[in-house]
Amino acid sequence: MDRLKAEILRKLTFSLGKNPSVAQPHDWLTAAILAVRDQIIDVWHRSTRESYATGRKRVYYLSLEFLIGRSLADALNNLGLTSAVSQAMSDLGVDLAAIEMIEPDAALGNGGLGRLAACYLEAMASTGVPALGYGIRYDHGLFKQRIDHGQQVEVPEDWLSFRNPWEFERRESAYQIGFGGAVSGTQKPGESVWTPEETVFAVAYDTPVIGWRGRDATTLRLWRARALHPLSLDAFNAGDLYGAVAERNRAEAISKVLYPNDSTPAGQELRLRQEFFFTSASLQDLVRRHDRQFGTLDNLADKVAIQLNDTHPALAVAELMRLLMDERGKSWEQAWSITNATISYTNHTLLPEALETWPVGLMERLLPRHMQIIFGINARFLDSVRRKAGGDSVDLASISLIDEHHGRRVRMAHLAFVGSHTVNGVSALHSNLMRQTVFAPLHQLFPERITNVTNGITPRRWLLNANPGLTRVLQDVCGKGISDDITQIESFAAHADDPALRERLIAVRHKNKLRLAEVVKRETGVIIDPRALFDVQIKRIHEYKRQLLNILETIALYDAIRSAPYRDWAPRVKIFAGKAASNYGTAKAIINLINDVATVVNNDITTRDRLKVVFLPNYNVSAAEIIIPAADLSEQISTAGMEASGTGNMKFALNGALTIGTLDGANIEIRDRVGDGNIVIFGMTASQVEAAKRDPRPTEDVIAHTPHLPDVLDAVAGGAYSPGERDRYRDLIDGLRANDWFMVLNDFDSYRRAQMRIDALWADQPHWWRMSVANTAHCGWFSADRAIRDYADRIWRAGPNFAPQG
Numbered sequence: 001m002d003r004l005k006a007e008i009l010r011k012l013t014f015s016l017g018k019n020p021s022v023a024q025p026h027d028w029l030t031a032a033i034l035a036v037r038d039q040i041i042d043v044w045h046r047s048t049r050e051s052y053a054t055g056r057k058r059v060y061y062l063s064l065e066f067l068i069g070r071s072l073a074d075a076l077n078n079l080g081l082t083s084a085v086s087q088a089m090s091d092l093g094v095d096l097a098a099i100e101m102i103e104p105d106a107a108l109g110n111g112g113l114g115r116l117a118a119c120y121l122e123a124m125a126s127t128g129v130p131a132l133g134y135g136i137r138y139d140h141g142l143f144k145q146r147i148d149h150g151q152q153v154e155v156p157e158d159w160l161s162f163r164n165p166w167e168f169e170r171r172e173s174a175y176q177i178g179f180g181g182a183v184s185g186t187q188k189p190g191e192s193v194w195t196p197e198e199t200v201f202a203v204a205y206d207t208p209v210i211g212w213r214g215r216d217a218t219t220l221r222l223w224r225a226r227a228l229h230p231l232s233l234d235a236f237n238a239g240d241l242y243g244a245v246a247e248r249n250r251a252e253a254i255s256k257v258l259y260p261n262d263s264t265p266a267g268q269e270l271r272l273r274q275e276f277f278f279t280s281a282s283l284q285d286l287v288r289r290h291d292r293q294f295g296t297l298d299n300l301a302d303k304v305a306i307q308l309n310d311t312h313p314a315l316a317v318a319e320l321m322r323l324l325m326d327e328r329g330k331s332w333e334q335a336w337s338i339t340n341a342t343i344s345y346t347n348h349t350l351l352p353e354a355l356e357t358w359p360v361g362l363m364e365r366l367l368p369r370h371m372q373i374i375f376g377i378n379a380r381f382l383d384s385v386r387r388k389a390g391g392d393s394v395d396l397a398s399i400s401l402i403d404e405h406h407g408r409r410v411r412m413a414h415l416a417f418v419g420s421h422t423v424n425g426v427s428a429l430h431s432n433l434m435r436q437t438v439f440a441p442l443h444q445l446f447p448e449r450i451t452n453v454t455n456g457i458t459p460r461r462w463l464l465n466a467n468p469g470l471t472r473v474l475q476d477v478c479g480k481g482i483s484d485d486i487t488q489i490e491s492f493a494a495h496a497d498d499p500a501l502r503e504r505l506i507a508v509r510h511k512n513k514l515r516l517a518e519v520v521k522r523e524t525g526v527i528i529d530p531r532a533l534f535d536v537q538i539k540r541i542h543e544y545k546r547q548l549l550n551i552l553e554t555i556a557l558y559d560a561i562r563s564a565p566y567r568d569w570a571p572r573v574k575i576f577a578g579k580a581a582s583n584y585g586t587a588k589a590i591i592n593l594i595n596d597v598a599t600v601v602n603n604d605i606t607t608r609d610r611l612k613v614v615f616l617p618n619y620n621v622s623a624a625e626i627i628i629p630a631a632d633l634s635e636q637i638s639t640a641g642m643e644a645s646g647t648g649n650m651k652f653a654l655n656g657a658l659t660i661g662t663l664d665g666a667n668i669e670i671r672d673r674v675g676d677g678n679i680v681i682f683g684m685t686a687s688q689v690e691a692a693k694r695d696p697r698p699t700e701d702v703i704a705h706t707p708h709l710p711d712v713l714d715a716v717a718g719g720a721y722s723p724g725e726r727d728r729y730r731d732l733i734d735g736l737r738a739n740d741w742f743m744v745l746n747d748f749d750s751y752r753r754a755q756m757r758i759d760a761l762w763a764d765q766p767h768w769w770r771m772s773v774a775n776t777a778h779c780g781w782f783s784a785d786r787a788i789r790d791y792a793d794r795i796w797r798a799g800p801n802f803a804p805q806g
């Protein structure tokens with residue numbers, strides 16, 4: 001401890017040049033991080049050395065998003081240093097907990113896909129899978145959200161403004177990334193030379209990710225774009241100031257900002273440049289590392305697994321082919337067999353509008369050699385299908401990598417599928433729907449290729465760190481072993497009836513709710529009662545996630561309370577948080593509506609102690625860590641068939657919230673594990689949704705036959721919640737009346753009844769807590785460690801069992 005204290009002081013003095021009397025909180029944070037980082041480095045180097053020495057297979061996780069959040073508290077906990085550092089800091093007169101809270105969130109992601117990548121990097125470090133995550137070091141992460149007059153306002157995020165003490169810049173690891181130009185043949189048949197018109201540097205920044213008990217560490221390697229020629233002196237001397245830095249600005253734009261779109265492809269050239277930039281840098285890097293170690297690329301697939309996190313890095317298929325053929329002289333056949341045996345792909349959404357495609361013209365201009373290779377892959381692929389089919393007819397248009405219907409476009413999901421040995425979905429339902437819908441024709445041809453790995457979450461961040469109160473209870477009941485093997489919490493279930501345990505759990509939850517209530521008061525001014533049922537929906541705002549269904553039902557509840565004010569209504573606080581893509585008008589209108597409803601409800605004295613509505617601004621990982629342990633009820637109410645998995649649902653259930661949810665994504669697997677009686681399921685199934693879309697029931701009919709719905713819709717459409725602007729929600733409601741694509745109207749009654757069941761369950765507190773215990777006990781399976789072991793065994797073949805003999 002004295003040593004730690006001395007280390008922190010040394011960092012403050014010699015790395016930051018401050019002495020304790022003038023140090024600001026941020027200086028202490030930086031000093032603490034630098035001291036902790038030192039503790040990680042030995043492990044990190046040993047991990048890397050060992051994986052070289054054993055020649056074990058290495059996993060490369062390519063992801064355009066890593067939604068990390070804060071790192072200090074997690075790193076300390078994994079190292080087992082929390083109390084030692086806390087003591088050391090307090091000896092220095094500094095409160096560690098307070099310092100941890102000023103660390104900025106690394107928000108290099110939009111939502112589920114990015115958070116999954118962060119959980120997996122930590123889980124690979126914790127389960128000892130040698131791994132490196134590759135992504136982009138965005139100067140600006142996901143925008144910050146402010147709510148002004150009920151509406152979302154986006155504010156630029158600036159996580160690097162105080163520098164990033166976790167990272168190491170690796171100037172020596174820089175690669176040239178080409179764009180545009182032309183392709184010519186060489187003397188060797190089949191070999192091509194690409195002469196790009198434009199070249200930028202990709203510079204590596206490494207961050208170690210420490211695993212549980214500090215046994216292993218993985219690396220997050222993020223690429224930053226730099227210009228080859230940062231300044232044109234000729235232009236400058238001629239008085240052209242902007243021209244002098246034009247190349248630099250154009251190059252650096254690539255890693256300037258994260259695209260804030262969730263589920264709708266950005267479509268712009270800059271996005272394609274980002275995708276190729278990080279994919280090419282990562283492949284050049286891993287190929288060089290492999291070559292240095294083994295002196296050949298022939299065994300690449302034995303030693304390297306490349307996982308594509310959605311199609312954003314799908315150009316890896318063409319880029320690896322190019323590197324193998326054009327730079328290493330391999331034949332097409334050799335290159336193809338190596339590529340296909342090395343790459344695998346995870347799909348995260350089936351929403352047709354979310355599937356990436358790029359215009360052939362744009363690809364030809366920006367990546368002429370890659371477009372040639374994609375055409376080559378497609379021609380050989382379609383040929384082989386034609387040959388295998390003999391005389392039988394196959395629908396080649398549906399499997400082609402090129403979509404000829406909407407101008408000519410490259411289908412990135414098809415490219416990723418054909419180029420991979422394994423393709424996985426992220427929940428059982430989602431993987432089945434992949435086989436039946438988007439990938440059906442390809443699945444026919446490759447019936448073994450699609451598999452499922454249900455998502456997982458790291459229990460270190462989401463239980464041990466976020467909920468220390470519950471963790472203590474679990475350790476007392478199930479033993480200390482739970483932190484090494486979270487599935488040991490299964491034995492918690494046997495204690496569901498213990499009244500003393502219930503009291504402890506209630507006390508823990510109450511404390512967590514108090515903490516959240518303070519945040520809510522600080523951020524919104526609304527005062528909420530921790531004895532009320534905290535009913536929570538936190539996630540990106542999207543029509544398919546149906547925040548609209550939730551707020552419409554809230555209005556129905558509000559009306560019901562007002563019309564029978566003396567009934568013993570269970571007090572509820574409806575808590576919402578989430579960001580809307582900046583160009584997604586409907587999602588923004590939904591945020592506005594939630595805030596407008598909150599204003600009306602929270603100022604109504606008849607419902608004052610029964611109902612409150614809160615929209616907490618700027619949802620992010622750190623907010624989730626405070627909200628989830630304080631939730632009684634978890635809203636997982638997506639239109640069935642549309643949420644690929646969900647991972648928030650797992651975090652809530654593990655922390656003991658009950659789920660109200662549809663039979664969608666991983667909700668189904670949560671139900672399978674906790675049991676029908678311990679979850680509240682409502683609404684149409686995925687196949688009912690599909691049938692209803694094919695043959696829709698007239699919405700007037702649905703509305704007319706759904707109790708309370710006509711009144712709720714009329715009130716919103718008529719301006720009851722927007723008195724200053726009566727037509728504010730006219731279009732939103734007219735949209736619903738025109739077409740119930742997301743089954744908001746169709747599921748309304750079922751949802752309202754499910755909420756009434758929740759009220760009844762809440763009234764029987766012993767029963768509620770038995771259900772809560774069952775949720776926690778049976779959700780250890782949703783650990784990211786389980787998911788990672790499954791990937792390692794079945795997809796990467798990188799488990800310790802696959803290490804070479806001798």
Ligand code: 26W
Nearest residue numbers: 112113263264265348349643644645646647
């Ligand atoms: C190209 C634009 C784009 C951007 C994001 C297309 C698609 C997306 C995805 C919808 C991103 C995403 O976060 N998907 C989520 O992935 C999680 C992890 O697997 C799942 O739990 C969520 O259900 C899924 O929506």
